[in-house]
Amino acid sequence: MNPKQFLLEECENIQLVLGEMLSRDYLAGGAADFHHELTQRLEILRRMIAPIEATDPDPISLFSGEVSQLSELAHRIERSHAGEFSWPFAEELRALTDPLCREDLRTPGREPIIRILAEGGLTAYRIFLENDLSRIQVFNRRIFTIVFPRTLKHLVLSHAIFGHEIGHAAWSIPRLRSRLSGEVSQPLFTSGPLSSVTNARAWLTNANAPAEVKEVIAQYNWVPENLNKDVLESWQEELLCDLFGLLTFGPAFLAAHQALLSTVDPHGFSFGDDHPPYVTRRAMLGRAIEYLGWSNHPGITEEFLRSALDQFWKGQLKDVRITGWPDVIESPQLSLAIQGLQSILGDVSRVLFIYPSALELQHILAMLEAGIPPCGADLSGAKEPHLRNVDFRTILFAGWVRWHCEPTITDSTVHDPTFSRINRLCERGMLQQRAINLVKKRPESGL
């Protein structure tokens, strides 16, 4: 069997997998789109492979990569069975990403297809973007594959970390990247340690750098030459995506970021070619919170609520060092970057996080306290219930606040403040909110 025959045989195998795909229960609403897209891609590959010479190394090498990538995509989706992840969260994620990441090519089929799957361990959170222009890329719609850690698949409170990954998705859209670069990245890195390769190398190797950094450098035999333009750009992109996560998911992003990253890197001083030290990321987020004023509880005067929020922010900011070596971005730079990002996100419906009103937070926290899934339901018993839209990010924020604050009801039969219980309530609240939104959309509902 020659290489070309083998590639065409593999195309047949992929077709079989695609055929089986339709008989399974995938995320509601997207399976047909996805099947159509993959079938088209397979046919394109067949047509492009057909005329090549059986053993011509350049196209064989190219198409072996292409066929393999299609096979991997089909395999990933084969495993994205509905029910194996939090689908209310997945639907919210899709609703955020879809309008933000549309391609503008003057042709139909602008929306990405967003697929979700749960696999891998604690660090599996990521997004596959189809962003590699060195591949064939003859397709109609881009497919974004969002990956949850399998064991954390229903942990919606932690899934707020996906704000960061959506930042990467936005960065992959040229039109958005241009704006993000000019209005966010440039002000953010106009000066300071991360403004140039030279400055970054000097910062890491500075005599005043913390002992923990020196240990990391010694342990991995790291030399300043390892930090090149690519590494610096990657670090800058990561910091931008952290800011993106904060402005899209709000305080819940900070809480998820802290819980997950401080578990993976408890010292906070490790770094790699892709990510800067965690302490630096935290310092930037801490400064951003100061600028946004969220920790001052904007618009909230109720003592009970202020006390609950105080406990949340105390927990979140206790380890943030907005000073010294980790603190690489000055407030004026950050302010400009936040304003730029707010302007970009504000142009897309529903993407920017809006800090909830006192009434809204109070309502959601009270439902959590009573062990009721938090959502915009009307529990007053009124004959004509007043159903409200509650943003899922408010539910996540309230979930984290509830986790941080001291219990006010001590009866354990009513109140069980374990993290998993709060999380479960929040997930169910999001599910019920979707039902409320569907009812409110119906013209005859009058709600």
Add this chain to the structure above:
Amino acid sequence: MPLISMYERDNSRTVYRMLSDKAVQQFDTPPSDEIDRLLFKSLARLLEHYRYDAFSDRDPIGVLDAAHPGSKTRRTHASGPGSNFAAVRNALAAAQLTVFGHQARDEVVEFLQSILANLIAGTGSNIADAENRERAKQFFVAFSEVLRGHR
């Protein structure tokens, strides 16, 4: 353990030479079905990246992937940092200069994308369209020739 290991190749030059050659053929013989028309969408996508100088061959690693100093980014796996897409970017710029002179890049990309959109939709048949289509075809001929010169 994998069966074989090798450095990842930068295929961008091969990819776009192949696609532009095929596109040039289809400017004269318009594609008969949706599948062949998608070729033009791919080129419209490339032009969008050219317009904003936003070339990439990198999927970011996960936000929690514990990396250590010296671990290599996906970007540096190919033929070397910074070299990816240089040939493609330069070929697009050379083709632009050859066919459109010093016309602004935004205008050139918008013009080419509008022609490609017509081809994807299967519309555009009057004389003005034919002239514009010929100009767009010349762009892709020039693009392909420059890429071929880099072999």
